[in-house]
Amino acid sequence: MKKVLAFDIDQTLNVAKTPITDEIADLLIRCLDHFEVAPISGQKFDQFLIQIVNRLRDRGVTNKQLTHLHLFVAQGTQYYKYFPTSDMYDENNWQQVYNYPLTPDQVLKITKTLEQAAQELGYWEADKLAEGDQIIENRLSQVTFSALGQMAGTEAKYAWDPDTEKRKKIVARCKELAPEFDYEIGGTTSINAIVPGMNKVFGMTHLLEELAVQKEEIQYFGDMTQPGGNDYPVVEMGIDTITVHDHHDTAFALRGVLAIAENLETKEAPKAEE
Numbered sequence: 001m002k003k004v005l006a007f008d009i010d011q012t013l014n015v016a017k018t019p020i021t022d023e024i025a026d027l028l029i030r031c032l033d034h035f036e037v038a039p040i041s042g043q044k045f046d047q048f049l050i051q052i053v054n055r056l057r058d059r060g061v062t063n064k065q066l067t068h069l070h071l072f073v074a075q076g077t078q079y080y081k082y083f084p085t086s087d088m089y090d091e092n093n094w095q096q097v098y099n100y101p102l103t104p105d106q107v108l109k110i111t112k113t114l115e116q117a118a119q120e121l122g123y124w125e126a127d128k129l130a131e132g133d134q135i136i137e138n139r140l141s142q143v144t145f146s147a148l149g150q151m152a153g154t155e156a157k158y159a160w161d162p163d164t165e166k167r168k169k170i171v172a173r174c175k176e177l178a179p180e181f182d183y184e185i186g187g188t189t190s191i192n193a194i195v196p197g198m199n200k201v202f203g204m205t206h207l208l209e210e211l212a213v214q215k216e217e218i219q220y221f222g223d224m225t226q227p228g229g230n231d232y233p234v235v236e237m238g239i240d241t242i243t244v245h246d247h248h249d250t251a252f253a254l255r256g257v258l259a260i261a262e263n264l265e266t267k268e269a270p271k272a273e274e
């Protein structure tokens, strides 16, 4: 049986950039009793708390269950783990186990490249931004372009580039301007720029090491598993992957995975009467 369930977040566990539903939260809590659970995404740590951890707390997750949750932040270039100090939940008990940030020069070069490419192609939508929002965000281990900013509505985001054609053009231009970086399409309006190798392969390789498991013991769920997508590196690594269109597919798959895990446990448990 698999030991680790690893998940992309945006459009795999949630509607992009929003907290997970009660249904997904309840399923993940059940998963924590049987598996190590490892979300891995380009997002920042605070978004992992808002979108996943706080929702699990709303649905009654225990501290003990949280010790089986492993947060692979910024494509797994940062890893956070929960170390309970008492029965009470304390957000400060999330500890960073490792971190591999970009250098300031790399951040600057990527930022300029993304802006220039988007400007040239007419996809620089600065006039549509909410106050205080930004298109390009330094996420420490990667720089992320979000065409309409972080705060744009989900509908507007889905409508902006549903076939990924705009982002493919931006990526092609960035590759000409600064070929030393990799550019991955993710979420609904995003492009993640990274140093080659600092993608989900980096994160998954460290996950194998940190959780002391083999590739075969991981089941991965993602929505961008096609070549060029930000989940594709995981497929290339040879990790078993389930491609989903959205969190409804993930819920469907998890009910199956849990049915098997819980059934096995019942069979293996010693019978009280014997």
Ligand SMILES: [Mg+2]
Pocket: 008, 009, 010, 011, 012, 186, 187, 222, 223, 224
């Ligand atoms: Mg995704």
